[in-house]
Amino acid sequence: MTHPRWTLRTEHTTYTVRLSQDGPWAELDAWGPAGVEDGPSALDWSHRTHFVTPADAAPAEYLPYGLRPFTGAELVAATPAGERGSWWEFTGAEESEGALRLAFTDDVLGLRTVLCYETVPGTDVILRWTEHTATRELRLERLDSAAVNVPVTAGARLTYLTGQWSQEFQRTQLHLTRGTFTMGSTQGVPGHAYAPWLAVQDGTPGDGPAYGVALEWAGNWHITAEAEPGGAIRVRAGRVPHEGAVVLTPGTTLTTPRLACAFSPEGLDGLSRVWHHYERRLAGDRLHRPRKVLYNSWEATGFDVDAAGQLELAKVAADIGAELFVVDDGWFTGRADDTGGLGDWHPDPAAFPHGFDRFVEDVRGLGLDFGLWVEPEAVSPGSRLHTEHPDWVYRVEGRPARLVRNQLLLDLGRPDVQDFVIGTLDRLLGTYAVDYLKWDMNRPPTERGRPGAGAVDLDAEHVAGYLRVLDHLRTAHPHVTVEGCAGGGGRVDPLTLARTDVVWPSDNTAPLDRLSIQYGFLHAHAPHVMSSWVTDAPGVFDPRPRSLAFRFVNAMCGVLGIGADLRAWSPEERAEAARWIARYKEIRDVVHLGEARLLGSPDEPTCGVQYDFGERTVVAALSTGRLDGAPLVPGRPARLRLRGLDPAARYRDTATGTTYGGAHLLHYGLPFAWSAGHDADLVVLTRE
Template sequence: MTPYPRWTLRTEHTGYTVRLSPDGPWAELDAWGPHGAEHGPSALDWSHRTHFITPADAAPAEYLPYGIRPFTGAELIAAGPDGERGSWWEFDGAQETGTGLRLAFTDGLLGLRTVLCYETVPGTDIVLRWTEFTASRELRLERLDSAAVTVPVTAGARLTYLTGQWSQEFQRTQLHLTRGTFTMGSIQGVPGHAYAPWLAVQDTTGEDAPAYGVALEWSGNWHITAEAEPGGAVRVRAGRVPHEGAVRLAPGERLTTPRLACAFSADGLDGLSRVWHRYERRLSGERLHRPRKVLYNSWEATGFGVEAAGQLELARAAAGIGAELFVVDDGWFTGRADDTGGLGDWHPDPAAFPDGFDRFVADVRALGLDFGLWVEPEAVSPGSRLHTEHPDWVYRVDGRPARLVRHQLLLDLGRTDVQDFVIATLDRLLDTYAIDYLKWDMNRPPTERGRPSAGPADLDAEHVAGYLRVLDHLRAAHPGVTVEGCAGGGGRVEHATIARTDVVWPSDNTAPLDRLAIQHGFLHAHAPHVMSSWVTDAPGVFDPRPRSLAFRFVNAMCGVLGIGADLRAWTPAQRAEAAGWIARYKEVRDVVHLGEARLLGTPADPTCGVQYDADGRTVVAALSTGRLDGAPLVPGRPARLRLRALDPAARYRDTASGTTYSGAHLLHYGLPFAWSADHDADLVVLTRE
């Protein structure tokens, strides 16, 4: 029997084993991998000989305060009223449940109790981790990470993460880290466009090396930091970043950090993506099985020029090609002729809807379409009635100028009265009009973030709590309404939002090849059923090569299909082609949204795609990104996409062409595609015979 307590949390295919360290009062990771990996000497074991650092600095510790771990990075930095920084704790017991574990540590001198919390998610390979703090006197928490995980590597680590900017989010980026520190994050009040709060770690032995992943469930400021440590290990720390630089903890108060989801797959990055997909299907709960309807959004057709007659013309065209939902974007409310006014006064513009907004909604619904509306409830225009009546509701710093971003200010959603206003506004709209779909946008990060005369406050956490309170209210009070999450594109995509919305908007960039790269990165971390994607006429921003309408549709069908083009400018032939693609999408969307997804190649390859498998059907979205092979003028052969996870002995029939393939053929040679200038994408549906 081991002299030190040891606990193993089991997920569907993996185990996560923690033990109390023989070297001090802390918990450390003993094993993390497939079932049974914990039986044998730990791959994270270290020599126990340290020079110029302490044993705690070299240990694969799960969580340690500055004080015990002074040199190589601590998850907790706490200070008492005297300003002395550091905590030295003692183990105070373990509590096991059927799916979880709680390890408590106390520092009697400082007056702080810290509990490391673990919870497995049934039906997934996810271990959730977070930390709870309870103070017996006033404390200042200068660092309060959620968790740390240690990954063994042999010759350095390959880090995979998602980077970008507005209109270029979710770019899959890789870095080899042999020694030193890598960090990423956001202090924009949302996860931001530059980095997603998601990281994968592998050994550098190859793309298919076992993959470890973390994702932070937090809608505000955050960081993820990876440190390549002496002895061959990478330690990843993650948590929120307080706007004020520290959080005050009052006597008797409890503070809980955001949850860090930890994932493992023996099948490399592609396998890890399916772990995240399965987890997000779990987050969607019963809403997962509600069909994501084909939407039409009028923004790219009309911009702010919203008026009933033009919108109804678009709605009729959308219904004619098979759309199921019509969404009116920005510009529908009073004072919104452009982006300089109107925000906060959420009433339909009577000049735009002379017969009444309810009549307009009824006319749209009479076409057989559901109805949706765009809102940006966190923003306010300086000239609006709301700002005139409640200037104190915006973030501001006394004596400092208010900086306009996109001609607007940001409401302090951490205030209960502001939350109540937003809830009442959304309730009024949803109770007054037959609205089936709500697109929540956020286009303005906080800049002068203050709340005068309020005393010490944790503004970032309070805004996140207010945002989630409103979303929770929408889910409870309006369960039939589909909610889309958006923040200038993909600026607020993380698990707290995904758990409370039905779809998210990865980017405002809908150009075909640009969007392909965005979606390729997005699907590494997030599931197809939450990925809203539109077909538009937008030209490329970063890759301007033209692509066919078929390419745009097949690309958009990899998630939740929408259309945003000006259908009035499309020819009858284009509308007919669109109707055909929409009909095909409706036949396979259950496979796309509920099946197992596999990424086939990358956008850097001449041919790439996504494979979806469910209930004996395999759907392959194939896209040509590169040059043609010259056929038939010069000898050439079809491009091929090798499929995965099929039964080699089974036979698979292409439902469109009638061609039958063996599983072995599809695994070894792949599906053939003869690309041409007019044929640069295809959707293949295979049925197992």
Template structure:
């Protein structure tokens, strides 16, 4: 890895693998900080050891990573290694289960990827009741945990707690990562500030657990949430990857490490400034009105126009239409192709919203294929948002959705797809599928479809959305170009959401809109500039009804879009430091790329009365700059690096100037 090492060792008995050290390069040269130096009364030796991965049976008391319907005991069965990967096999002779512990480095980053592969080498079925991807032992006795929690419209709220003993667990059983928790967690040593983080690449149900074990060390486990998956003889089950990072620079450092990893997963392309028409028209989509919005959006400097829900046959509200993916001829009397070309004639790309996993009970698709939805015989269907969910794990359903995409993207010059999912699967059943891995089958076909779009329609950008931030895992991020963190676009609410999101994920995948929404939780009014600077923190979009904006507002918006395009490369490729939080009177985000630093700053609390009363300007101590260099703003003001780091960048906020953008260029 770039600056860190992860070291494991095989004890003489070869019954399990142990973690030796994880930290800065060279930390492995010395006694292991996680090794147990004492006896293990009332438990097994494995229960007290820093075991990398262990089944129930081998580690029966302090927590196992793998649980089957019977106990397992391992012996080492060989290894296969390259300069960037390691595979270590263990076999249970009684059941024939072969488990391979897999490791791979993420090139030029401080991220390690881990997962396991299970193969049933026996003669009978095995039942998997818990499937971890990895376990990590940390030399921290009172870990400070940072995690992201919330609900719909309130996702990615950062929470912290110290775990002196016992267990902490987060997860989802909804068939998607969900709105309640992000599949990410960080552990910080409150004594010396070093930190570790894990992020799970799984688009279905999951769990992450933290235990303070009897030795005093902290153990973190991550993997799928499963129950009763049948593994037949000869079959292989692969657990999802976990991306793990260490940094001596604390939470800021592990976030930057994961951001770098995400840049290696995603395409290096310009993510356009978009306008989405949903908040302006909702379901009332018709050609003339959409073209009028597109024309205004082009004047503001937007590069992409996205038609959201309501464009297809029967979709006049949320009770019908899903599954019948054909443009409504009544809404587009001149033909949908003519409409799309009209948008593109304005110099805009064209995007379209779809929810391909969902179906309306009133749709033609459901009338023809009622057996395609998740269902349990004899039980009533559960409607959420007046819709059902297709059993995407079925091959016929997969082929139907693939054909829908191919038809739309072939028949019309579409540049962008917004893939939404507005309900979890419940009841999750398929008649006759006892022991089937329904969650895994759905996720794998979801990935297959995203991979199909990437390979067969590479010019099309894809946005990942699930009722907001319900599916923002690493696997989705690797197969899309942006994700939608939340349906809440209000300024202060959104700033809080983005603050948490950027702990786990990189700015270049974070789509954000400027709207006129007042907010659900913090309804304090903020300026148009504040809303724009908030959305500039990632991938800028506009979602307001811009027909209602005054000429002055449109002029201001156009100038801010122009500014964003000038700094977009720094925001998307730069190293990020979060300075303060939205809970403070002011906060900022610092992006460094090459010789340029961009600072986005927000006044989030009360003003200090300046200039009417004595006081000082708000200051933001920047990080990571060359203290011996000189930095110049775009309007010619110069600062020393030492001043910016130690005294801080000064910004004056007023009642009408509640956000700012400062561009600093390091002088030769």
């Protein structure tokens, strides 16, 4: 008997799904480079079923508890009486160009589940999600988006991004041979501890082909990898309801978050470029809007914001070449420190005695765009907003309200709260000439409840409200650049990236700390979304001093910003900054639109990032190690081997005029003579 088989094709890969011969489920037949589907499946181990069922051993795409009782199910559904499990039947497929829908129905339980697939044109990404429709009330205790099967021969090497506040996106690896690895967040955002991103490779040595997943969700989530007895890794991912289960009412359909799935034969570095291409696709036409050089006043003034001091900073920022001036926290009434003001979003008349509109005009008169910091989801207990609407905050009846950062969190799942936030932003953006909005979020939900609301799905409703506001900004204020921030990199996910222009990876701007953060970030995310500042901040985790050049070259690997107190900089430092900013403007299109390759890592004495776009190659090179006796002891320059160049072509350094053969740069590398006063360089090569 021939079992149905479907193949999805991306730019360079194929993904083949078949209906299992062992039961009513879909399973992965092949996934990899185009043509990998021709031949017997490498994932066919479903007949080795001692003490487990065929479904437990199958490389299933999605299975409910009931059919898969032992090795982990993606769907756990229960009746109101508590009967758990689903035993479904395959009820049809719909196939179209780049899309597939496979339907399974349990008539006894009253649930229909559709597995959905969609390719993303111009990329090697496949999106997967599920749709659940009930004919009677059900409780979904687990509702993952998808399961991903990866064949391995020597266990799996998992690469993921870990950290904490001020130390986000640390690239971490684990060799998983048996058992379960899981990560996630219940903080209402993706969080600082883990990014919703995972790469899987065979455990054999070397940077072999890489499979990756990224969950498109801005709330609670998990990704779980299981090393199964049959010799495979099975990754399950999805959202985690705050209430422990979602009540599905008759006639309603619940759609899970999309899980983006990617493959590259070129290892983690190649996989990163797949994700970069995908995020450029998410940006749409806004990708080609230049990300302007930003100056943000926070590290210079903190909460001590007034028109005179801000204008003094703005004048210096304009002089060195900044294009955008952003006033951070402290500009609104009641905000002398972090104990008040949130929710009452009106400029402080004492800080701007001639009017906020006059202040904005003065900034713009310097040739700068103007930006504002806001934290729309937060409210201070003493604010007018909280006095008038105490019911708008998350709370549990009869329990104390815990303050985090001296503030409470608005229930953004409520339509009236969403309307208030939209109205506030419309007022600010309509009254003042604001070009840039930094959306921050500095506290997770703790006492998360909505008294009297009955059965609700608070996490999903908050995410939907957040997206509604961002979508409104896109539609009503398309000229405004939006930055996503959550105490640094606490809310970096594809949903946010599709609706913002840049994100803030971390509040830590120290040079070597930031290098490590950006190294991990670029594994999962594109340079054009990575906001990075030059500041005077000392190292937190790596305190070794680095030059102003190092700070600039590091920050130029993404979207350049300045956050230092420029008033304290010497004329020489300001002149050097002006030169770096001018260079950045010449090459930012290459950085933001080019193919990025990570050269080495921060653990090596020399590392960098290579960007290729058109006929130009930009190399940001950084020295992190010892100088090996230079210049007292004779030695060779450090070298970075470039990748992806044409070995037969010639490349000219536009600054020195030195010409290199492509083969030379690939084999020997680009030379750098580091010294105590020279720890960073930016090289621009033009193909001749």
